[in-house]
Amino acid sequence: MDELRSIAEEVSRLARPGIRPAQLCEAVRKRHPWASEHDIARATFYAVILAAEEPTEWLLELHGLAVELRNCNVQEAANDR
Numbered sequence: 138m139d140e141l142r143s144i145a146e147e148v149s150r151l152a153r154p155g156i157r158p159a160q161l162c163e164a165v166r167k168r169h170p171w172a173s174e175h176d177i178a179r180a181t182f183y184a185v186i187l188a189a190e191e192p193t194e195w196l197l198e199l200h201g202l203a204v205e206l207r208n209c210n211v212q213e214a215a216n217d218r
Contacts, residue, residue, distance in 0.1 A: 140176075144169055145187060147168055147169065148165060148180050148199070149184045151165065152199050152202060154194075154198050156202065158205045158206045158209060161177065161202060165180075178203060178209075181206055182203045182207075184203075185203055
């Protein structure tokens with residue numbers, strides 16, 4: 138859980154309006170090179186949960202990124218079958 142929280146904190150620092158999921162993954166991996174896209178997607182949802190106490194436009198953007206990352210992971214899993 139500490140690793141997930143660490144990635145979530147990094148996501149919170151890096152996420153900004155207009156960032157694409159691939160850009161976020163690349164930026165996160167600079168500090169967490171072992172993190173998979175799945176780990177980053179989970180951490181992004183975790184960051185949304187942590188930020189939910191103070192709903193803002195940024196929170197909606199972060200949630201959108203989390204959904205896009207999750208959808209990428211679902212597509213990759215389907216392609217691997």
